[in-house]
Amino acid sequence: MTLPVPFEPIREELRDRDACAFVHVGREDDPTLRYLGRTGRVDGELAVVVTAESAMLLAADAPAAARETFPGDSVLPAGAGIPTGERVATVLDDLGLEGTVLAPRTVPHDAALYLENSGHDVASTAVVGDARVAKTDAERLRQSTVQSAACAGMRRAAAVLDSAHVHEGRLDWEDAPLTALRLRREVDAAIAAEGMVPGFTAIGVGDEPATPRSETAIEPGQTVVVDLAPQGPDGYHGRLVRTFVVDGDGGWTRRAQLAAEGALDAAIPELSPGGADAVQTELDAEVTAYGFEPAPDSGGYGVGLERHERPALDAGELPVGAVLALDVRVSDPAEGTVRLADLVAVTEDGGELLGAFPRSLVP
Amino acid sequence: MTLPVPFEPIREELRDRDACAFVHVGREDDPTLRYLGRTGRVDGELAVVVTAESAMLLAADAPAAARETFPGDSVLPAGAGIPTGERVATVLDDLGLEGTVLAPRTVPHDAALYLENSGHDVASTAVVGDARVAKTDAERLRQSTVQSAACAGMRRAAAVLDSAHVHEGRLDWEDAPLTALRLRREVDAAIAAEGMVPGFTAIGVGDEPATPRSETAIEPGQTVVVDLAPQGPDGYHGRLVRTFVVDGDGGWTRRAQLAAEGALDAAIPELSPGGADAVQTELDAEVTAYGFEPAPDSGGYGVGLERHERPALDAGELPVGAVLALDVRVSDPAEGTVRLADLVAVTEDGGELLGAFPRSLVP
Numbered sequence: 001m002t003l004p005v006p007f008e009p010i011r012e013e014l015r016d017r018d019a020c021a022f023v024h025v026g027r028e029d030d031p032t033l034r035y036l037g038r039t040g041r042v043d044g045e046l047a048v049v050v051t052a053e054s055a056m057l058l059a060a061d062a063p064a065a066a067r068e069t070f071p072g073d074s075v076l077p078a079g080a081g082i083p084t085g086e087r088v089a090t091v092l093d094d095l096g097l098e099g100t101v102l103a104p105r106t107v108p109h110d111a112a113l114y115l116e117n118s119g120h121d122v123a124s125t126a127v128v129g130d131a132r133v134a135k136t137d138a139e140r141l142r143q144s145t146v147q148s149a150a151c152a153g154m155r156r157a158a159a160v161l162d163s164a165h166v167h168e169g170r171l172d173w174e175d176a177p178l179t180a181l182r183l184r185r186e187v188d189a190a191i192a193a194e195g196m197v198p199g200f201t202a203i204g205v206g207d208e209p210a211t212p213r214s215e216t217a218i219e220p221g222q223t224v225v226v227d228l229a230p231q232g233p234d235g236y237h238g239r240l241v242r243t244f245v246v247d248g249d250g251g252w253t254r255r256a257q258l259a260a261e262g263a264l265d266a267a268i269p270e271l272s273p274g275g276a277d278a279v280q281t282e283l284d285a286e287v288t289a290y291g292f293e294p295a296p297d298s299g300g301y302g303v304g305l306e307r308h309e310r311p312a313l314d315a316g317e318l319p320v321g322a323v324l325a326l327d328v329r330v331s332d333p334a335e336g337t338v339r340l341a342d343l344v345a346v347t348e349d350g351g352e353l354l355g356a357f358p359r360s361l362v363p
Numbered sequence: 364m365t366l367p368v369p370f371e372p373i374r375e376e377l378r379d380r381d382a383c384a385f386v387h388v389g390r391e392d393d394p395t396l397r398y399l400g401r402t403g404r405v406d407g408e409l410a411v412v413v414t415a416e417s418a419m420l421l422a423a424d425a426p427a428a429a430r431e432t433f434p435g436d437s438v439l440p441a442g443a444g445i446p447t448g449e450r451v452a453t454v455l456d457d458l459g460l461e462g463t464v465l466a467p468r469t470v471p472h473d474a475a476l477y478l479e480n481s482g483h484d485v486a487s488t489a490v491v492g493d494a495r496v497a498k499t500d501a502e503r504l505r506q507s508t509v510q511s512a513a514c515a516g517m518r519r520a521a522a523v524l525d526s527a528h529v530h531e532g533r534l535d536w537e538d539a540p541l542t543a544l545r546l547r548r549e550v551d552a553a554i555a556a557e558g559m560v561p562g563f564t565a566i567g568v569g570d571e572p573a574t575p576r577s578e579t580a581i582e583p584g585q586t587v588v589v590d591l592a593p594q595g596p597d598g599y600h601g602r603l604v605r606t607f608v609v610d611g612d613g614g615w616t617r618r619a620q621l622a623a624e625g626a627l628d629a630a631i632p633e634l635s636p637g638g639a640d641a642v643q644t645e646l647d648a649e650v651t652a653y654g655f656e657p658a659p660d661s662g663g664y665g666v667g668l669e670r671h672e673r674p675a676l677d678a679g680e681l682p683v684g685a686v687l688a689l690d691v692r693v694s695d696p697a698e699g700t701v702r703l704a705d706l707v708a709v710t711e712d713g714g715e716l717l718g719a720f721p722r723s724l725v726p
Contacts, residue, residue, distance in 0.1 A: 027669075029392040041563055041575055043671035061671065065574065083468075105446075109475040110468035110487065124473065181558065188555035195548050197562045198555050199594075200404055211428065212404055212596055231562075233575055306390075308406035308424065 002069045003038050003138055003234055006131055010050045013102060013127040020097040022050040022125065024104050025084050025111040031305035032104050032128055034235045038069045045084045047111070048072070049091060058087055085111030089118035104128055133302065133310045134321030139236060140345055140354070143303070143323055147238035147343050147355035149194035150228045153201070154242055154357050156190035157183060157226045161244050161363035164218075171218045171246055180205055180214035183224070191230045200229035200237075200307060206336045210241075220247035223336030235305045239325035240355065241341035244363040253361060256338035259290030260328040261359045264342055267300075271344055271351030273320055280313040283328060295329035295337075303343060322346040323354070365432045366401050366501055366597055369494060373413045376465060376490040383460040385413040385488065387467050388447050388474040394668035395467050395491055397598045401432045408447045410474075411435070412454060421450055448474030452481035467491055496665065496673045497684030502599060503708055503717070506666070506686055510601035510706050510718035512557035513591045516564070517605055517720050519553035520546060520589045524607050524726035527581075534581045534609055543568055543577035546589070554593045563592035563600075563670060569699045573604075583610035586699030598668045602688035603718065604704035607726040616724060619701035622653030623691040624722045627705055630663075634707055634714030636683050643676040646691055658692035658700075666706060685709040686717070 010022045025047045026033035028040070036048040037057050042065050047058040055072030059065075063077045078087050088111065092101070101115050102125040112122045135143065160183055164173040171178040180203035188198035204210030204225035205218050218224055227241045243260075245253050263286035270279045280299050287294040302309040303325050311322050318324075327341035340359055344351040373385045388410045389396035391403070399411040400420050405428050410421040418435030422428075426440045441450045451474065455464070464478050465488040475485045498506065523546055527536040534541040543566035551561035567573030567588035568581050581587055590604045606623075608616050626649035633642045643662050650657040665672040666688050674685050681687075690704035703722055707714040 027393075030390075041565060043669070064572065068574065068576070103472065105473035106471040108469040109466065109472045109485070112472040122472070185556050185558050188558070188560075189552040192551035192555040192561050193548050195544065195551075197551075197560065199560045199562060202404060209427065211431065213431070306406070 002071055003142070004071045004136070005036055005038060006136070007050055007055050007072065009127055009131050011052060013125055014050070014052060017100065017102060017123065017125070019100040019102045019123065020051065021092055022102045023088055023107065023111070023115065024048050024128070025088065025108050030106070031235070031309070032106060034305055035128065035132055037066070038071055038234070039066050040069055040233055042066050047078065047084050047088050049088060051095065051097060056091065058084065058091070083110065083114060085114030089114050092120070093118065102127070129310065132304060134319040135304065135323050135345070136321070139304070140321070140323060142232050142234050142236045143238060143343065144354045146196055146230055146232040146236055147240065149191050149196035149230050150238040150240040151355050151357045152194050153187040153191040153198065153228050153230065154226060154240055157187045158244065158363040160186050161224065161246050164246060166220045166247055169219065171220060177217045179218065180216045183218070184212065187226065187228065191228070196230040196232055198230050200231070202227040204337060207331065207333050218246070221245065221249060223253055223338060225337055225339050227339070227341070229307050237303050237305070237307050238355070239303050239307070239327070239341055239343050240357060241327060241339045242357065242359065243338045243340065243361060245361045246363060248361065252332060252335040253338060255290060256292060256330040256335070257340070257359070257361050259287045259292050259330055260338050260340040262286045262290060263328045264326055264340055267326055268342070268344055268351040268353065271318060271324070271346045272348060273318055273346065276311055276313045276316055276318050279318070279326070283326065287328065287330060292330045295331045298327065298329040300324045300326045318346045320346055320348055365434055366505070367434045367499070368399055368401060369499070370413055370418050370435065372494050373490055374415060376488055377413070377415060380463065380465060380486070380488070382463040382465045382486070383414065384455055385465045386451055386470065386474070386478065387411050387491070388451065388471050393469070394598070394672070395469060397668055398491065398495055400429070401434055401597070402429050403432055403596055405429050410441065410447050410451050412451060414458065414460060419454065421447065421454065446473065446477060448477030452477050455483070456481065465490070492673065495667060497682040498667065498686050498708070499684070502667070503684070503686060505595050505597050505599045506601060506706065507717045509559055509593055509595040509599055510603065512554050512559035512593050513601040513603040514718050514720045515557050516550040516554040516561065516591050516593065517589060517603055520550050521607065521726040523549050524587065524609050527609055529583045529610055532582065534583060540580045542581065543579045546581070547575065550589065550591065554591070558596070560594040562594055565590040567700060570694065570696050573702070581609070584608060584612060586616055586701060588700055588702045590702070590704070592670050600666050600668070600670050601718070602666050602670070602690070602704055602706050603720060604690060604702045605720065605722065606701045606703065606724060608724045609726060611724065615695060615698040616701060618653060619655060619693040619698070620703070620722070620724050622650045622655050622693055623701050623703040625649045625653060626691045627689055627703055630689055631705070631707055631714040631716065634681060634687070634709045635711060636681055636709065639674055639676045639679055639681050642681070642689070646689065650691065650693060655693045658694045661690065661692040663687045663689040681709045683709055683711055
């Protein structure tokens with residue numbers, strides 16, 4: 001049930017850099033801490049300590065809840081009222097560990113100072129960020145499950161838009177104007193009914209950017225961008241973006257949809273361990289071939305415990321196992337916005353789509 | 364629409380400590396950054412810089428989205444690829460600011476080092492944590508709205524349990540065994556339909572602790588603890604806990620419910636700006652008067668951008684405006700658990716209940 005953490009790369013880094021321990025401190029909504037601690041609903045500040053011998057989680061508030069999911073060796077109740085960094089220093093002292101401590105660059109400043117004041121050098125390591133780029137099979141499976149809930153949410157959006165009808169130049173649904181807010185609530189309820197957290201649903205009507213705060217009334221013929229980034233109980237995200245038009249007259253939106261769909265179809269096979277920039281090039285070339293200019297933020301980004309994380313498409317290699325959203329955007333102030341995004345895993349043989357949802361403009 | 368931030372206490376602290384700027388760096392799910400930046404769906408690392416003259420937000424990924432909600436003076440696109448701390452140092456340098464920089468104790472270590480390397484002393488300040496304890500009227504109103512969604516979720520839980528029926532010694536609902544997981548999904552869909560994020564719904568059946576991961580099948584006569592901590596689009600939480608029993612035989616659960624209800628009724632009027640420990644004493648005394656021993660974690664805690672935050676009930680003063688959950692727990696391994704929690708604001712005249720939901724055991 002619980003997700004393992006590959007502690008071995010951290011131990012290898014400890015050996016390579018002759019360090020006595022790896023330490024991170026944070027709340028569980030810090031993605032680095034969440035990755036290492038695998039907790040789900042533990043309040044307060046936590047610490048993860050990895051040594052050559054042991055992986056420990058320090059939890060002040062709910063050590064029993066943390067024990068349910070922490071895949072390391074032990075969960076220690078952190079001393080109530082004692083700063084977490086000081087408590088970590090005591091744990092290292094009790095274990096007789098001296099010398100350099102490695103920590104992510106985002107370790108809280110006070111925790112680093114407590115460690116320094118107790119005689120350790122604190123040095124920065126990127127080992128956790130590096131390890132998070134390539135997802136394990138278990139992580140990818142969680143992202144697939146979340147993506148299924150994104151598809152359920154999108155089905156609900158399409159169903160609501162499909163059952164809306166034109167009334168005095170606007171769209172009505174269930175006897176009231178259909179707004180971005182009402183549409184978002186329906187979508188979020190569908191995602192929640194699948195057991196996932198609908199924390200990041202954004203709707204964009206016409207040329208407005210997709211935002212969770214939109215309350216815009218939807219008119220016939222307008223582009224409606226539905227941007228879903230639900231989160232699973234383990235913290236992993238999905239990502240699915242579709243664009244719908246109710247009662248559209250074709251023309252620009254239809255051509256923009258073909259361009260975006262063509263770009264995805266061309267780029268997904270490129271998601272093998274070559275250069276990431278080849279994927280961006282393929283996306284942009286296809287959009288351009290249809291006579292459009294890709295929006296500046298049309299492209300792709302890694303998806304995992306963060307909605308945007310490594311790898312970026314602008315440089316570097318794509319490791320096998322990386323999970324990305326390819327997110328193609330075509331925009332025209334006079335016509336609206338067409339966006340399509342799919343979630344894709346990098347394999348030796350090209351991209352593997354996680355979850356499938358039709359790309360049609362017609363809901 | 365957007366929530367203001369009282370920057371004045373920060374400026375007062377700058378004057379008192381002869382510092383040139385306040386700085387914090389983090390992602391928006393860091394509650395300190397969320398409080399200062401008021402963003403809702405901005406990816407990547409952000410920085411808030413407050414000087415005597417100006418409050419600025421540095422956002423690399425989506426400055427336009429950040430501008431929608433940041434209540435300060437300006438949103439600067441952070442330099443892509445440049446570490447946030449280095450970018451902050453450049454901003455201070457461009458403004459000609461020298462000397463001490465104040466930062467929360469959790470500022471990322473690398474950001475503090477960039478500031479130190481550019482000639483600043485970095486000193487810790489608790490001013491933001493202190494300011495967050497007493498909620499503004501606008502913040503309390505947001506928490507009331509979130510709490511209404513918690514009530515909607517609880518109504519859904521009661522309705523599902525009420526329409527379940529006993530079948531071969533277990534509870535069935537809609538032709539299948541009613542499990543904690545099915546119940547949670549129904550509750551979460553109801554919260555999402557209210558426009559709130561159901562990220563932290565936990566169910567506890569019998570004597571198991573309430574957890575979002577429970578898949579336990581519910582039996583007649585068992586206590587069912589429904590623990591809701593939904594989050595609004597601004598990040599503020601509600602908190603509501605109720606306990607239900609389907610087809611119970613009264614006895615222990617009924618007496619435990621009376622004790623918990625009596626404790627809440629006795630403690631809520633005590634939530635005036637006196638000592639917080641008086642509230643804890645009142646809660647415990649009432650539970651004891653009914654012949655029960657309060658569970659070790661029976662008590663109260665501040666609720667805001669974090670599910671548990673200041674003030675604690677174990678010491679200190681309760682400032683007017685603080686919002687707390689009073690969370691009373693009575694547990695018996697043989698009988699189950701009864702928990703009741705309400706969300707309450709501290710006023711000059713005692714506690715003011717935010718949202719009201721019946722406390723009956725009968726769903």
